[in-house]
Amino acid sequence: MNIAANIKTWPSDSLTRVPYWVYADQSLYDLEMERIFRGDTWSFLCLEAELPRPNTFRRSHFGDMSVVVTRDAEGKVHAFENRCAHRGALLCHKDRGDAKEIACVYHNWTYDLCGKLTGVAFRRGIGGKGGMPPDSHPEEHAPRQLRVEVFAGLVFGTLGKNVAPLETYLGANITPNIKRVMAKPVKLLGGYSQILPSNWKLYMENTKDSYHASLLHMFFTTFRLNRLSQKGGLIVSEGGANHISYSMSADVAGKEYEQAKMRSANEGFALEVPEVIKSIDEFGDGIGLQILSVFPGFVLQQIRNSLAVRRIVPMGLDKTELVWTMFGFEDDTPELHDMRMMQSNLIGPGGFISMEDGAATGFVQRGSRGAPNEMSVVEMGGQGIGSEESRVSEAAVRGFWATYRRLMGV
Amino acid sequence: MSLNLEHQFRVQDLNARYTEAIDEDRLESWPDFFVPDGKYLINTAENVAQNLPLGFMYATSQAMLRDRIKALRQANIYEAQRYRHVLAAPRLVEDNGGALSARTSFMVARIMHTGETILFATGIYEDRVVLDGGKALFVEKKVIIDSRQIDTLLAIPL
Numbered sequence: 294m295n296i297a298a299n300i301k302t303w304p305s306d307s308l309t310r311v312p313y314w315v316y317a318d319q320s321l322y323d324l325e326m327e328r329i330f331r332g333d334t335w336s337f338l339c340l341e342a343e344l345p346r347p348n349t350f351r352r353s354h355f356g357d358m359s360v361v362v363t364r365d366a367e368g369k370v371h372a373f374e375n376r377c378a379h380r381g382a383l384l385c386h387k388d389r390g391d392a393k394e395i396a397c398v399y400h401n402w403t404y405d406l407c408g409k410l411t412g413v414a415f416r417r418g419i420g421g422k423g424g425m426p427p428d429s430h431p432e433e434h435a436p437r438q439l440r441v442e443v444f445a446g447l448v449f450g451t452l453g454k455n456v457a458p459l460e461t462y463l464g465a466n467i468t469p470n471i472k473r474v475m476a477k478p479v480k481l482l483g484g485y486s487q488i489l490p491s492n493w494k495l496y497m498e499n500t501k502d503s504y505h506a507s508l509l510h511m512f513f514t515t516f517r518l519n520r521l522s523q524k525g526g527l528i529v530s531e532g533g534a535n536h537i538s539y540s541m542s543a544d545v546a547g548k549e550y551e552q553a554k555m556r557s558a559n560e561g562f563a564l565e566v567p568e569v570i571k572s573i574d575e576f577g578d579g580i581g582l583q584i585l586s587v588f589p590g591f592v593l594q595q596i597r598n599s600l601a602v603r604r605i606v607p608m609g610l611d612k613t614e615l616v617w618t619m620f621g622f623e624d625d626t627p628e629l630h631d632m633r634m635m636q637s638n639l640i641g642p643g644g645f646i647s648m649e650d651g652a653a654t655g656f657v658q659r660g661s662r663g664a665p666n667e668m669s670v671v672e673m674g675g676q677g678i679g680s681e682e683s684r685v686s687e688a689a690v691r692g693f694w695a696t697y698r699r700l701m702g703v
Numbered sequence: 704m705s706l707n708l709e710h711q712f713r714v715q716d717l718n719a720r721y722t723e724a725i726d727e728d729r730l731e732s733w734p735d736f737f738v739p740d741g742k743y744l745i746n747t748a749e750n751v752a753q754n755l756p757l758g759f760m761y762a763t764s765q766a767m768l769r770d771r772i773k774a775l776r777q778a779n780i781y782e783a784q785r786y787r788h789v790l791a792a793p794r795l796v797e798d799n800g801g802a803l804s805a806r807t808s809f810m811v812a813r814i815m816h817t818g819e820t821i822l823f824a825t826g827i828y829e830d831r832v833v834l835d836g837g838k839a840l841f842v843e844k845k846v847i848i849d850s851r852q853i854d855t856l857l858a859i860p861l
Contacts, residue, residue, distance in 0.1 A: 388749075483750045483757030486852045511778040564773075565766040614852070619757045634761050638771075643745065643759040643857035645771075649780045651856035 300324065303703050304668065308691040309676050311669040313661035316492040321701075322610055328701050329589050330356025330607075333453035334534075335462050337591035337604045338362045338372055338439075340618060341446045342479040343389065348406070351389045354606040355450060356589075360439065361385045361395060362448060363406040370443055372450040373408025374436035384436070402431075408438045444468070445475035447593075447602070463587060464530030466680070470537050470585055473576055474595050477622040482633060487615040487642040491654035493590065493607040494697070496615060499650050500586045500603075501689035503527050503538035504673050509653060512645040525582070526682050532699075533678040533692025534588035540684070542574060542581030542597075569635050569645075572597035586689070588696050596646070598629065599636040611658050617641055707798055714793045714805045714832050717839040722788035722809075725859060730775065733860060734768035738833060741765050742843040745861055747851045748826070759848075759857050771860065781858040783816035786823070788861075793830075801834040802842075809846075811861055813854070824861055825849045 299320040304312050315321060330336060338353040344364035351362045352375065359375035361384060375384050377397040384397050384404065394411065395404045403412035410432050418424025425431070439450035442459040445468075449459050460468060489496055499505070525540030564570075572581070575598055583595040590605035600621065606614040619640075621633050640647045661667070671694070674686025678695050681688060697703075721736045723729075737743065746758030762768050775781075789810045797804035806827055813823035826848040833842050846861045 481753075481755060483746070483755040484851065485747055485750070485759060487856070488852050488854045490855055509780065511780075512774055564770045566764060566770055569767065569770065634757060635763075637757050637761050638767075641759055641857075642853040642855070645774050645779065648856040648858055652781050655855060 300701075300703060303698065304666070307676060308678065308694050309670065309672045311671060311694055312665070313667050313669070314665040316495060316658055316661060317610060317665055319610060321703075322492075322607070324701060326356045326358070326607070329697070331358065331452045332700060333451075333456035334589050334700070335442070335449040335451045335453075335456065335459050335587070336589065337587065337602065338441075338448045338450050340479055340481070340602060340620065341370070341443055341448055342481055342620065343618070344370060344448075346391070348393050349389070349391050350385065350395070350406070352385055352387070354604075355439065355452075357607045359383060360450065361408070362441075362450075363392075363395075365406040366393070370441050370448055371407045372439040372441050372448070373404075374439075376436045377402055378410050378431050378434040378436065379413075404436075408436050410435050445471050446479055447471070447475065447591075449591075462534075464535050466528050467530050467535045467537060467585065467587070470528075470539070470583060471593060473578065473580075474583065474593060474600065476576075477624060479620045480623045480625065482619045482621055483637075484616070484618045485641060487617065487651055488608075489613045489615055489651055489654050490611060491613060491658040492611055493605050493613040494693075495654040495657055496605055496613055496650070497586065497588070497590065497693055498690050499654055500584060500592050501536050501538075501693055502687060503584075503684035503689065504687055505653075506538075506684075509649045510646045512639075525580075525684055526680065527674075527684050527686055527688060528680045529678050529689050529692045533689075533695040535586060536689035536692060537583060537585045538684055538689065539580050539583040541579050542572075569638055570597065572632055572636065573629065575629065588693065594640070596639060597636055598632045599640050600633070601640060613654075705798075707795070710798055710803055710834070711793060711795050711805075713834055713839045714795065714803055714807075714830065715790075717832060717841070718790055718793065718807055718828065718830070721841075722790060725861075726786050726788055728785065730772045730859070733772060734765045737765045737768060737841045737844070739765050741768075741841050743768060743841075743846075743860070744844075745846040745848065745857070747848050749851045751847055759853065760846075760860065768860075775858060779858060781856055784859070785814050786859055786861075787812045787814065790828075793828075803830075803832045803834065805830050805832065809861075821854065823854060826861075 336355050339351045339362050343351045347366050347368050349364050353360050353362050360372050361375050362372045377384050379402050382399045384395050401414040405411050416425050441450050444459050523540040528537040585593040592603040594601045601619045604616050639645050671687045671690050674688045678688050678692040724732045743762040745760040791808035793805040793807040795805050808827050811824045814820045829845040831843040
């Protein structure tokens with residue numbers, strides 16, 4: 294059966310219209326797992342720092358597929374499907390650890406850290422009876438090995454047959470901004486997950502939506518962490534898949550917000566402890582905020598000195614796990630470490646500036662449920678997907694849809 | 704450590720009043736359960752097991768707690784919801800006269816304005832409490848959540 298035959302026709306040629314059925318169609322979701330996550334894209338798996346020594350492993354997800362990521366005895370990173378060649382059981386059900394091999398608990402078939410089948414228990418039977426026929430080749434059903442590349446301490450994997458090398462896929466106007474953050478050996482600071490009550494695409498759109506940041510997140514604006522009138526820009530990779538939204542630290546004391554009487558400009562709101570947002574220009578280039586996304590499901594966050602990677606795990610049509618991993622660097626001074634701890638209050642599901650995203654994506658999922666054939670209007674900044682100076686733009690959101698429609702063939 | 708039932712009761716009563724204030728939306732009194740340089744944090748068991756310090760909330764003073772409530776009331780947007788805490792009896796692990804350490808298991812349900820109710824968080828309070836005359840206050844409250852997952856958002860403190 295051709296799954297694609299069940300998919301509705303996109304109602305518009307323009308990237309400015311997105312039909313709401315995209316968040317509510319199971320056939321489409323199944324096709325996304327295949328054509329996007331298991332297709333010609335690169336998915337972020339984990340930080341290199343999460344594989345701290347040779348012979349360590351870390352579980353991750355590739356779309357909604359469980360994967361095992363390993364560092365072998367020689368220090369090389371591998372990733373493979375978390376599925377036994379025998380009966381399809383999960384091979385690895387611990388999140389992290391040290392191991393020289395992976396053994397399936399069900400029948401003790403063993404694998405090396407590349408995911409290659411190395412042992413089948415009782416393959417020759419016992420006492421000449423039982424065992425596998427000599428012409429059996431269970432290796433043919435071995436878990437798929439991902440092509441893995443590590444860039445700037447970030448481990449990415451792909452199953453795509455026609456996808457460019459990782460650095461090309463990221464884009465020449467995106468990679469410098471990854472490198473400026475990931476310039477030194479990483480020190481993990483903590484991790485947690487946020488379960489979003491919405492389709493995975495709504496979170497990626499939210500991330501690429503530089504327009505909403507200081508309108509939904511009042512905390513951000515009032516303390517001049519990110520106003521749309523600050524100097525900055527929106528960079529979109531060629532083809533639209535990846536983006537950077539950034540702004541400088543220095544705030545031009547603009548009255549645009551107060552004059553526009555927007556909800557988010559509340560001048561009477563002052564913190565007793567403004568040290569919660571005290572920060573330093575640790576990268577030395579004056580950029581105080583950088584949100585960088587890579588299609589289909591990766592975000593690199595720099596909010597002053599609060600650094601994190603986020604990856605999405607689709608959990609069905611209207612549920613997504615957002616996995617956060619916060620980090621600093623091995624050479625952080627105690628003062629910088631304290632700033633990162635204080636600024637941790639800004640981010641995550643309890644974050645002064647991030648918490649609304651959890652609610653907003655759910656509001657769209659619920660608000661659009663009864664109108665599957667209605668459409669989003671995505672026209673801020675025009676119709677294109679090119680980079681621009683203004684962040685009052687949905688160009689990166691349109692870039693997401695350009696990439697999506699190309700990969701999905703819709 | 705000899706068993707001091709009155710001290711155990713004081714900790715239990717402090718947590719009962721603390722959780723009642725949160726559950727009844729009297730968030731403005733939440734900081735008053737702490738000494739002025741009191742510490743409050745929410746982290747996950749998984750992070751603690753790996754000695755990773757950065758979790759969901761981190762406050763090093765009562766003033767930071769007041770800021771959080773101010774932000775919740777005036778800035779942050781979240782759908783109307785309430786908690787219901789259910790606590791186990793506290794276990795005193797240290798008793799140095801007026802300075803106590805205690806561990807208390809908790810479960811918190813979240814009730815949305817729609818009525819939808821879920822078991823939102825379980826975990827343990829690791830508290831340091833000072834008894835100052837008639838008053839018991841938190842010197843430090845560490846909320847260690849058993850799960851690494853939070854549903855939607857964590858607006859109201861635990």
